[in-house]
Amino acid sequence: MSSPAPAPLDLSGDVVDLARALCDVPSVSGDERALADLVEAALRRCAHLEVLRDGDAVVARTGLGRAERVVVAGHLDTVPIAGNVPSRLEGRGADAVLVGRGSVDMKSGVAVQLAVAAAVAEPVRDVTWVFYDHEEVDSSLNGLGRLAREHPAWLAGDFAVLCEPTSAGVEGGCNGTLRAEVVVRGRAAHSARSWLGLNAIHAAGEVMARLSAYRPRRAEVDGLVYREGLNAVGIRGGVAGNVIPDECVTTVNFRFAPDRSVAQAEAHVREVFAGLEVRVTDAAPGARPGLDHPAAAAFLAVIGGEARAKEGWTDVARFSALGVPAVNYGPGDPLQAHTDGERCPASDVYACQRVLTAWLSGEPAA
Amino acid sequence: MSSPAPAPLDLSGDVVDLARALCDVPSVSGDERALADLVEAALRRCAHLEVLRDGDAVVARTGLGRAERVVVAGHLDTVPIAGNVPSRLEGRGADAVLVGRGSVDMKSGVAVQLAVAAAVAEPVRDVTWVFYDHEEVDSSLNGLGRLAREHPAWLAGDFAVLCEPTSAGVEGGCNGTLRAEVVVRGRAAHSARSWLGLNAIHAAGEVMARLSAYRPRRAEVDGLVYREGLNAVGIRGGVAGNVIPDECVTTVNFRFAPDRSVAQAEAHVREVFAGLEVRVTDAAPGARPGLDHPAAAAFLAVIGGEARAKEGWTDVARFSALGVPAVNYGPGDPLQAHTDGERCPASDVYACQRVLTAWLSGEPAA
Numbered sequence: 018m019s020s021p022a023p024a025p026l027d028l029s030g031d032v033v034d035l036a037r038a039l040c041d042v043p044s045v046s047g048d049e050r051a052l053a054d055l056v057e058a059a060l061r062r063c064a065h066l067e068v069l070r071d072g073d074a075v076v077a078r079t080g081l082g083r084a085e086r087v088v089v090a091g092h093l094d095t096v097p098i099a100g101n102v103p104s105r106l107e108g109r110g111a112d113a114v115l116v117g118r119g120s121v122d123m124k125s126g127v128a129v130q131l132a133v134a135a136a137v138a139e140p141v142r143d144v145t146w147v148f149y150d151h152e153e154v155d156s157s158l159n160g161l162g163r164l165a166r167e168h169p170a171w172l173a174g175d176f177a178v179l180c181e182p183t184s185a186g187v188e189g190g191c192n193g194t195l196r197a198e199v200v201v202r203g204r205a206a207h208s209a210r211s212w213l214g215l216n217a218i219h220a221a222g223e224v225m226a227r228l229s230a231y232r233p234r235r236a237e238v239d240g241l242v243y244r245e246g247l248n249a250v251g252i253r254g255g256v257a258g259n260v261i262p263d264e265c266v267t268t269v270n271f272r273f274a275p276d277r278s279v280a281q282a283e284a285h286v287r288e289v290f291a292g293l294e295v296r297v298t299d300a301a302p303g304a305r306p307g308l309d310h311p312a313a314a315a316f317l318a319v320i321g322g323e324a325r326a327k328e329g330w331t332d333v334a335r336f337s338a339l340g341v342p343a344v345n346y347g348p349g350d351p352l353q354a355h356t357d358g359e360r361c362p363a364s365d366v367y368a369c370q371r372v373l374t375a376w377l378s379g380e381p382a383a
Numbered sequence: 384m385s386s387p388a389p390a391p392l393d394l395s396g397d398v399v400d401l402a403r404a405l406c407d408v409p410s411v412s413g414d415e416r417a418l419a420d421l422v423e424a425a426l427r428r429c430a431h432l433e434v435l436r437d438g439d440a441v442v443a444r445t446g447l448g449r450a451e452r453v454v455v456a457g458h459l460d461t462v463p464i465a466g467n468v469p470s471r472l473e474g475r476g477a478d479a480v481l482v483g484r485g486s487v488d489m490k491s492g493v494a495v496q497l498a499v500a501a502a503v504a505e506p507v508r509d510v511t512w513v514f515y516d517h518e519e520v521d522s523s524l525n526g527l528g529r530l531a532r533e534h535p536a537w538l539a540g541d542f543a544v545l546c547e548p549t550s551a552g553v554e555g556g557c558n559g560t561l562r563a564e565v566v567v568r569g570r571a572a573h574s575a576r577s578w579l580g581l582n583a584i585h586a587a588g589e590v591m592a593r594l595s596a597y598r599p600r601r602a603e604v605d606g607l608v609y610r611e612g613l614n615a616v617g618i619r620g621g622v623a624g625n626v627i628p629d630e631c632v633t634t635v636n637f638r639f640a641p642d643r644s645v646a647q648a649e650a651h652v653r654e655v656f657a658g659l660e661v662r663v664t665d666a667a668p669g670a671r672p673g674l675d676h677p678a679a680a681a682f683l684a685v686i687g688g689e690a691r692a693k694e695g696w697t698d699v700a701r702f703s704a705l706g707v708p709a710v711n712y713g714p715g716d717p718l719q720a721h722t723d724g725e726r727c728p729a730s731d732v733y734a735c736q737r738v739l740t741a742w743l744s745g746e747p748a749a
Contacts, residue, residue: 192575194574194575194625196624207695208560208612208616208636208638209558209560209612209638209694209696210612210694210695211599211612211614211638212610212612216594216615218591218594218616218617218618218633219591219594219595219614219615220595221591222588222591222592222594222595225584225585225587225588225591226588226592228582228584228585228588229585229586229588233577244578246574246576246577246578248574248577248582248585248627249582249584249585249620249621249628250574250621250622250623250624250625250627250628251584251620251621251624251628252584252587252618252619252620252621252628252631253618253619253621254615254617254618255615255616255617255618255619256616257616258562258616258617258634258636259560259636260616261614261616262615262616262617262618265618267584268621268624270574270624270625272574272575272577328576329573329576330575
């Protein structure tokens with residue numbers, strides 16, 4: 018497909034118009050180049066920013082020698098389009114709603130980043146603005162992960178804000194996630210002579226019993242409460258309609274609070290299923306909210322609200338792994354993400370713009 | 384593939400040599416024609432038999448006006464060959480063992496049928512010899528089932544013997560079989576917020592608990608004891624590694640004694656899983672052994688042994704459905720069936736030949 022080159026981005030106009038312009042440049046994961054080029058070009062027009070590029074990730078930063086450096090990050094890609102591009106604006110002004118793919122996850126957040134990056138030329142904290150690719154696909158492709166591996170210095174900072182949708186509230190840290198297979202073995206036999214076998218599916222009732230009896234913990238970490246969960250997310254067993262099954266495999270997913278390491282989470286799962294065969298298939302650490310850091314405290318003071326715990330796993334954990342405490346803060350309801358009717362209130366976008374501007378300018382929020 | 388036309392079958396020679404010749408004409412299900420042609424031609428050389436043919440099924444019968452008619456049946460097809468054709472004979476005489484595909488299931492039985500059909504020209508009971516196709520594949524293709532639908536008069540009789548392998552012992556009747564899906568439903572949610580969902584796999588623990596607690600019945604029917612069994616033979620559930628599953632389906636197989644009808648078996652399964660959704664997917668009735676019939680009693684008297692209950696479902700149930708009591712009786716260990724090393728003792732073959740000859744001739748067994 019070839020289409021006319023999109024217009025340059027206007028970072029100094031209305032932020033909702035900017036969000037809309039971003040939505041109208043399709044950037045499904047793997048196809049972020051056109052949008053990354055536009056973002057890079059717009060940032061290069063800002064004399065106060067040094068601009069770096071790696072693949073389809075763009076990094077822009079101030080170098081004012083401030084005592085603190087904060088990182089504000091967002092991804093450029095979206096899940097596949099579902100007849101919802103170009104975007105449309107319903108209503109007007111502060112009551113308007115931006116509708117279309119990416120409006121929530123997360124081009125409205127990217128618009129806020131770009132507008133504030135351009136507008137606040139002399140922030141009271143040095144800022145590194147990060148725009149990255151491949152967030153919506155396999156974790157091994159994630160652009161932020163690639164930067165962390167190949168250019169860790171680009172992500173250095175005292176505190177990070179990830180502009181994923183949180184309905185413009187602060188969601189601190191995130192739970193970790195671990196998946197494991199719990200394997201129960203039996204002995205095959207013809208089902209007409211079942212007493213010669215040992216039914217692995219029947220025996221897997223023990224796995225279900227332990228899952229049903231499991232009482233997940235609520236853990237307070239740095240002042241936020243995280244809810245854990247241990248759940249079967251898949252089960253398989255059986256060879257044929259006339260064979261006593263010799264294996265039943267239950268896949269479980271443990272979402273664990275950020276006060277546990279991956280190793281501790283694994284030990285816990287093995288304890289829950291003591292006596293059974295447990296194979297860990299993948300895991301990602303959680304992230305502590307780090308709200309006791311001065312930059313985080315200042316951010317919360319500007320917002321004037323309470324932080325909540327982030328339940329889902331997000332890329333804040335990548336900052337956490339680099340030793341940078343991080344929170345999620347962005348426009349739009351996260352439950353709208355990935356839905357065909359994805360829609361973001363303009364009021365959220367303006368609120369986030371005001372907060373980030375005030376925080377970086379050293380002013381109280383509007 | 385084209386191969387030289389096989390030699391005509393010699394029904395008057397050694398029965399083990401005949402079994403070997405049958406094994407050496409491949410007849411995997413769907414490819415029975417060459418063997419059916421040989422069987423038909425050999426039977427047509429017997430002046431005392433009327434020969435009928437339908438597809439690759441061959442029926443031959445006496446018409447002496449006896450007070451009783453018995454049916455002796457076997458299938459011509461085998462499961463796929465696994466480097467075990469042509470057959471070979473290990474050892475000699477009564478100690479010999481015939482090794483190869485079909486030696487047990489069931490060309491040794493077919494050899495006995497053919498040898499006795501040719502040898503006993505004036506049986507004391509009229510005999511219908513049935514040789515059929517497609518036993519080892521989907522039930523809808525079964526040649527005996529086709530004859531029952533299209534030529535039920537060909538299968539008419541007072542008692543039937545199916546020469547499936549029983550190590551030359553009588554196995555009466557057979558259990559029925561019923562398969563059903565037990566469906567447990569939940570409510571999907573993201574596994575990071577599992578408390579918003581309802582886990583169908585956890586809930587399926589109830590299915591496992593009922594299966595584990597189930598105590599199968601042993602039922603005496605017409606003097607034989609049948610062991611029942613209710614088992615999970617498959618389980619599936621789960622949408623993705625981060626989704627609380629909204630459905631878990633356990634497939635169960637109920638093997639039921641022939642004193643229950645299919646309807647009664649279904650009612651029993653529904654009672655076991657009361658309160659849960661049960662979908663019956665397929666069922667086949669069992670068969671009563673009918674050993675109280677005079678022809679059956681005479682058969683047992685010749686053998687001089689006790690009958691056992693047949694646990695697996697076999698085509699005796701098709702006779703039972705036609706109102707003809709039936710037993711399994713044939714050479715070879717049924718546990719050898721379908722194995723690559725399938726092997727049948729010659730002594731079993733000779734024993735079956737003696738018993739059928741004596742029974743049909745009205746003489747005591749040798």
